[in-house]
Amino acid sequence: MRQSKEGAFREFAEARMGHLFRSACLLTGGDTHLAEDLVQETLGRMYVIWGRTSRLGNPAAYAQTVLVRCYLGHRRRRSAGERPSGELPDRPGESAGDASLRMTLLDALRELPPKDRAVIVLRYWEDRSVSETADALHVSSAAVRTRSTRALARLREQLGGSIGELAVR
Template sequence: MRRSVDGAFREFAEGRAGQLFRSACLLTSGDVHLAEDLVQETLGKMYVVWGRPAVRGGNPAAYAQTVLVRTFLAHQRRRSSRERPSGDLPEGVAAGAGDASLRLTLLDALRRLPPKDRAVVVLRYWEDRSVEETADALHLSSGAVRTRSSRALARLREQLGGSIGEFAAL
């Protein structure tokens, strides 16, 4: 019995790890190492509850996404989560053209959002979740998700200003 459960979880983890990692990268504003840690912690938590019928019989992918977001928010509440080794890139690093510049600009803008606003933006616009699904994942009301979404998008527009047009034209 346990062997079949382990095999089913391994198959799930292998198939879902890439999507979880991409979401984690967005949540962490491009911090690849933290994203990897969040995915590992998420998969560890999923393994513990994998045998429960509600997890396997329901939508385990959505459940994993919810676990990822909650793990990220728990990490953000820690005081040490705000420590950064360096704020600027060294001068010798050449910035890539086009898509790389746009990606770095967007990740920087996401980094400036509060963690819950960032989570709402990632779930709503990257994961393409409905307002209700996002509300359920974050333990918020639908109205709070709409408000956070609207305010976060306004902040992103304010931060990016006219500069986003120059990147989009590339």
């Protein structure tokens, strides 16, 4: 039975791959590499649900829907706007940060309890909202706000004036 499902999926994938790729190329504005990635992700998602496709009625149309959802999901990701650069800078710019500042901040973060460190990283490094952080840590929003306030106070206490000296140059 498993062989027949895999065979049926293989036939579907081979028949639809070209159409999905052309649609993905149109969605991506001609970016063939991204289009290939989207088709691969679409077919991967279709494979996972392939046993239930008999209830879908039209797997080809559903595959198109999955493709569009994959594309939209990709556009929402923060990394979607990254573009390769033809030129690399000769030396790090001002925004690259100072190694001593980074080391000082990492040392101060290491001193925090693990849950406080997690809140700080999720909220301020990954730029998540209070509710997203609460969901990720399986705690209430109030707990995230309390931990965030306390952790930031501890960091200010640990770093004191040294952070200003390191940051200003």
